[in-house]
Amino acid sequence: MTAAAPPASVDATLELLTSRGYLAERSLATVVFLALRMGRPLFLEGEAGVGKTEIAKVLSAALGRRLIRLQCYEGLDVASAVYEWNSSAQMIAIRLAEAAGDTDRDQLSSDIFSERFLIKRPLLQALEPDTAGAPVLLIDELDRADEAFEAYLLEVLSDFQVTIPEFGTIKAPAxxxxxxxxxxxxEIHDALKRRCLYHWVDYPNAQRALATVTSR
Ligand SMILES: Nc1ncnc2c1ncn2[C@@H]1O[C@H](COP(=O)(O)OP(=O)(O)O)[C@@H](O)[C@H]1O
Ligand SMILES: [Mg+2]
Structure with missing residues (x-):
């Protein structure tokens, strides 16, 4: 995958979406352009099947960025969305240390809470450096997740960082x-919507479809 520069104008954004077979209104292209330009999250709301998920896929492909997808569901928690310690591997490391007669507790605890034992879930993966440029992070169907998760997300989206008590803070370079x-x-909370650029996505109409077909 080779990274492409973000589009330089609303027209270029419209062109970029259209060239990938995505039928977009100018208003949608405008908000996508602004989100890319301002580095703000884009919040897309609309009926099922109007092309919300597809936008993330198209942007990832068109810009040559990795697509990281977090599908939300009821009960989604930090362990599935952000990180989890690999406790069985930690247990083995402790046993091995014991067997080897290592008794330095501070050393052991810093060893087992190191990156090697950290299982990174989508939100944390999205904060990691990537030579192809920052990835596209799709947080899909947030309305399915619980409000507690939404509150957590608010923090991640404001600072693009995650704090792991035993490890420290991980911040995205970009x-x-x-x-x-x-x-x-x-309803999604206003606080989250305020962090984002908001757009209501409607069904594509015939005119939009025609414009796309004739511009090819
Ligand atoms: N504006 C659009 N342009 C091109 N294809 C679209 C558009 N909207 C929807 N689709 C197609 O319809 C299907 C459903 O879109 P999807 O993005 O999954 O909808 P949503 O996430 O809004 O429920 C996808 O296969 C997608 O390719
Ligand atoms: Mg979808």
Missing amino acids: PPIVIVTSNRTR
Whole structure:
């Protein structure tokens, strides 16, 4: 994958989406352009099937960035979305240290809470440096997740960093391109919407389809 520069104008954004077969209104291209330019997350709301998820896929392909997808569901927690310690590997390391007669507790605890034992889930993966440029992070169907998770996300999206008590703070060298979607089965808090550029995605109409077909 080779990274491409973000589009330089609304027209270029429209062209970029259209060239990948995505039918976009000018208003959508405008908000996508602004989100890329300002480095702000994009919040897309709309009925199922209007192309919210597809935008993230198209942007990832067009810009040559990795697509990291977090599919939300009821009960989604930090262990599945952000990170988890590999406790069985930690246990083995402790046993081995014991067997070898290592008794330095501080050393052992800093060893077992090191990156080697950290299982990175999508949100943490999206904060890692990437030579192809910051990835596209798709947080899909946020309305399915619990409100507690939404509150957690608010912190991640404001600072693009995650704090792991036993390890420290991990901050993205460059903010990922974040796309949050919701099918509006419930309202998403204003606080989260304020962090993002918001757009209501409508069904493509015939005119939009025609414009795309004739511009090819
Ligand atoms: N504006 C669009 N242009 C091109 N294809 C679209 C568009 N909207 C939807 N689709 C197609 O419809 C399908 C459903 O889109 P999807 O992005 O999964 O919808 P949503 O995430 O809004 O539920 C996908 O296969 C996608 O390719
Ligand atoms: Mg979707």
